Structures are given as C-alpha cells and as structure tokens.
Amino acid sequence: MRKIADSTVRRLSLYLRFLEEFEQQGTATVSSEELAARGGTTSAQVRKDLSFFGSFGKRGLGYSVPELVRRLREILGLGRTYRVAVIGAGKIGSALVRYRGFRQRGFEIVAIFDNDPLKIGSPLEGLVVRDVKQLEQTLIGEPVDIAVIVTPAEAAQGIADRVAALGVKALLNFAPIQVSVPDDIVIKSVNLALELEVLSYALTNR
Amino acid sequence: MRKIADSTVRRLSLYLRFLEEFEQQGTATVSSEELAARGGTTSAQVRKDLSFFGSFGKRGLGYSVPELVRRLREILGLGRTYRVAVIGAGKIGSALVRYRGFRQRGFEIVAIFDNDPLKIGSPLEGLVVRDVKQLEQTLIGEPVDIAVIVTPAEAAQGIADRVAALGVKALLNFAPIQVSVPDDIVIKSVNLALELEVLSYALTNR
DNA sequence: GTTTGTGAAACGATTCACAGCT
DNA sequence: AGCTGTGAATCGTTTCACAAAC
Numbered sequence: 001m002r003k004i005a006d007s008t009v010r011r012l013s014l015y016l017r018f019l020e021e022f023e024q025q026g027t028a029t030v031s032s033e034e035l036a037a038r039g040g041t042t043s044a045q046v047r048k049d050l051s052f053f054g055s056f057g058k059r060g061l062g063y064s065v066p067e068l069v070r071r072l073r074e075i076l077g078l079g080r081t082y083r084v085a086v087i088g089a090g091k092i093g094s095a096l097v098r099y100r101g102f103r104q105r106g107f108e109i110v111a112i113f114d115n116d117p118l119k120i121g122s123p124l125e126g127l128v129v130r131d132v133k134q135l136e137q138t139l140i141g142e143p144v145d146i147a148v149i150v151t152p153a154e155a156a157q158g159i160a161d162r163v164a165a166l167g168v169k170a171l172l173n174f175a176p177i178q179v180s181v182p183d184d185i186v187i188k189s190v191n192l193a194l195e196l197e198v199l200s201y202a203l204t205n206r
Numbered sequence: 207m208r209k210i211a212d213s214t215v216r217r218l219s220l221y222l223r224f225l226e227e228f229e230q231q232g233t234a235t236v237s238s239e240e241l242a243a244r245g246g247t248t249s250a251q252v253r254k255d256l257s258f259f260g261s262f263g264k265r266g267l268g269y270s271v272p273e274l275v276r277r278l279r280e281i282l283g284l285g286r287t288y289r290v291a292v293i294g295a296g297k298i299g300s301a302l303v304r305y306r307g308f309r310q311r312g313f314e315i316v317a318i319f320d321n322d323p324l325k326i327g328s329p330l331e332g333l334v335v336r337d338v339k340q341l342e343q344t345l346i347g348e349p350v351d352i353a354v355i356v357t358p359a360e361a362a363q364g365i366a367d368r369v370a371a372l373g374v375k376a377l378l379n380f381a382p383i384q385v386s387v388p389d390d391i392v393i394k395s396v397n398l399a400l401e402l403e404v405l406s407y408a409l410t411n412r
Numbered sequence: 413g414t415t416t417g418t419g420a421a422a423c424g425a426t427t428c429a430c431a432g433c434t
Numbered sequence: 435a436g437c438t439g440t441g442a443a444t445c446g447t448t449t450c451a452c453a454a455a456c
Contacts, residue, residue: 013403059416059455077410095301170405186408195394197219199376202392204283265433265438
C-alpha cells in the first residue's frame with residue numbers, strides 16, 4: 001500500500017470520532033463540508049484524505065454515515081482488539097491502566113510492570129503489578145501487540161530494546177526522551193515537557 | 207517575527223534536552239552532526255532550524271553548548287515561570303498535578319478544579335481541589351498563563367470557552383475531542399485514543 | 413443543483429551543495 | 435581542513451477548480 005502521511009491518518013481518526021457522533025444522532029448522510037467544519041479543516045482535504053483509500057461517497061449526496069464509519073474502522077484496523085502491556089506503574093502508568101477509554105476502543109491492557117518492590121504485587125484494576133524482570137517470561141507466553149512505556153527517562157530506551165527483542169511491533173512512549181527503535185517497529189511519543197515548551201514558545205512570540 | 211513551523215519548534219525543544227545532557231557531561235562544543243544524530247534528524251535540518259533565529263555557531267568548530275542552551279531557552283521563552291491551572295481532578299488530572307516534571311521546567315500548577323462534590327475540598331499535592339463553579343472568581347484574582355483541560359469530552363468545549371473568556375492565552379487539552387478556540391489563543395491537544403489508532407493503522411498496514 | 417473525486421497548481425518543509433568563516 | 439549558514443533544488447502536502455455522477 002502506498003505510503004500515507006501521518007497527518008492523514010490522524011485526520012481519519014478524527015473523522016471517525018465525528019461520524020460516530022453523527023451515527024448516534026441518527027444522521028444518515030454527511031458531506032465532506034460538514035465533516036470538515038467539525039474537524040477544523042477543508043472539504044477538499046477530507047475528500048483527498050478519503051480518496052487515498054477508495055471512493056466512499058455519492059456525488060450530489062455525500063457519504064453514508066454508517067458505511068463511512070465501517071470503512072474507516074476497517075482502514076484504521078479497529079475491527080480487532082489489541083493486547084497492550086504497560087511498563088511503569090507510576091502516576092501516569094496507573095492512570096492509564098484505570099482509564100476506561102482504552103478498553104472501550106478495543107485496546108486491552110493485559111499486564112503492567114514496575115521495578116519498585118513496593119508496587120510489585122499490588123493490585124491495579126483487576127491486574128497485579130509484576131516485576132519488570134519478568135517482562136520476557138510473561139510476554140513470551142502471552143504476547144502483546146503494543147507496549148506503553150511510562151518509565152522515567154533513564155529506563156525508557158532499555159525497555160524499548162527489550163520489548164523490541166520480544167517482537168512487539170508498536171510502542172507508545174510517554175517518557176520525556178527520544179527513544180530509537182528498528183525500522184520495522186512503529187513508535188509514537190507523547191512528550192508533555194515538549195508540548196509545554198511549544199506553548200511557551202507560542203506565548204512568548206506573539 | 208516570521209512564522210516558524212510547529213515541527214521546527216518541537217525539534218528545538220528536543221535539541222535543548224540533548225544540549226542539557228551534553229552540558230551536564232561537561233561537553234564544551236557540539237556540531238550540528240552530533241545534535242542531529244542524537245535527535246534522529248540531519249545536520250542540515252539542525253542548522254536550518256537554528257538559522258531562523260540567528261547564527262549561533264562557529265564555522266569549523268560547531269556550537270558552544272552553554273551558549274546554545276541559553277539561546278534556545280530564550281527562544282522558547284523558558285526564562286520565566288508559567289502559572290498553570292488544571293481543570294479536572296480525575297485520573298489523568300491528578301497524575302499531572304503530582305507529576306514533578308512540570309515545576310522542574312518552570313510550569314507551576316497553582317489551582318485544580320473539579321465538579322465532583324466528592325473531590326471538591328480534598329487536598330492534592332499542597333493544593334485543594336476547588337469547585338469548577340469558582341473558576342472565574344479564582345482566576346480573575348490570580349490569573350494563569352496556561353489552562354490544562356482534563357475533563358470528560360462533553361465538558362471540554364465549555365471549559366475552553368470559559369478560560370478563553372478569562373483571557374487565558376494557552377490551552378493544553380487532554381479531552382478526547384476537538385476543541386475550538388479563537389485565533390489568538392494557542393491550543394495543543396494530546397489525544398490518547400488518536401495515538402492508539404495511529405498505531406493500529408500502522409500495525410494493520412504493513 | 414449538489415457534492416464527489418482528482419489532476420494540476422500552490423504552498424511549505426526538507427535536503428542538497430557549496431561559498432565563506434575559523 | 436572542518437563545520438556553519440544559506441540559497442537553490444527537491445520532495446511532500448494542501449488547496450484549487452472542475453468534470454463526472456447523482
């Protein structure tokens with residue numbers, strides 16, 4: 001499949017969210033214009049984004065909401081559930097495990113790890129915090145699709161290397177550090193400090 | 207000042223992080239090549255990014271680490287502290303308040319709000335959770351620079367409107383929804399569901 | 413008449429490549 | 435000799451504009 005820009009995929013995910021709202025309201029069809037208004041983009045952008053994957057609309061009419069929802073779910077690979085491991089049971093890690101949004105969208109957290117003896121063994125949302133030393137032995141038996149790294153900066157690269165060696169193909173990194181992984185592994189980073197500095201820049205230069 | 211691309215600002219923030227490491231190690235100078243290797247980009251990109259703001263290097267030599275740190279801090283507006291209000295004392299909101307990284311980088315959380323009577327009045331990291339009804343009366347007396355929205359999706363737009371009306375010029379939104387604000391207000395969103403769907407897409411299309 | 417789908421044009425960001433300084 | 439700073443070239447993304455479908 002042709003290479004699709006990250007920005008396009010992100011917008012598709014947004015469109016899907018809006019379409020789900022429209023579906024709930026019982027709206028039958030939607031135009032690229034309406035979708036664009038909702039997402040802060042242009043109708044041409046919406047049509048171009050969709051056109052990479054096919055022709056889902058009817059000229060003069062727009063898009064069938066249920067059909068486009070179905071197609072976008074398919075494109076984004078949301079027809080299945082993903083098994084997720086969280087590494088790090090600190091503030092953000094445990095907040096993520098408790099967060100309902102994950103499971104709701106098909107991402108099931110199946111294990112959480114930490115290296116702090118005070119945390120290891122304690123219960124967390126139906127799971128038990130495991131010793132990160134058991135990462136390999138746990139994930140070999142019960143592989144996961146996605147690893148979420150929520151460790152301090154110093155530990156993040158080491159964990160990334162270990163989960164990569166285990167064959168995990170997707171990482172979501174919350175550690176405030178640049179983590180490098182082999183080409184065949186996809187990694188997305190959420191870097192709070194960086195977002196704040198972008199705001200700081202914007203506040204400063206006006 | 208000329209419009210600088212968001213991607214450029216984000217890289218500057220990364221460079222700063224690396225330079226701080228170099229500084230701690232006592233490294234005196236660094237080349238664009240070294241900085242690029244550390245950040246997963248190219249030396250031309252590093253030089254171009256910096257060139258928007260001036261000429262900070264010495265040909266044949268590279269960049270003075272302490273000087274470039276100073277310049278980047280200045281460019282990013284990190285010479286001051288920012289007052290931050292967090293709206294929403296749920297899982298993620300309270301994790302943010304407890305997170306040390308904020309204050310370390312000059313972002314001081316001065317108030318946290320919620321609408322849940324069970325949470326209102328309870329202590330959190332030296333603060334007391336306030337009733338979100340008191341948002342206006344609190345922030346008029348003690349204005350903040352940045353509001354962090356950590357409410358459920360339904361409440362996010364309303365909160366954004368209220369803080370915008372209070373003159374807050376920067377928002378960081380964690381609610382899984384597209385929030386719209388007037389042009390003169392800068393907003394950055396961290397959307398977990400969206401990041402997961404980008405991973406899902408990448409896992410599906412390989 | 414309305415709205416899609418899409419080549420072509422415009423725009424923006426990255427990479428190249430080299431002159432100029434140390 | 436080494437490395438920066440920067441115009442020029444390239445590459446990628448967004449916007450335009452219109453023919454085709456309904």
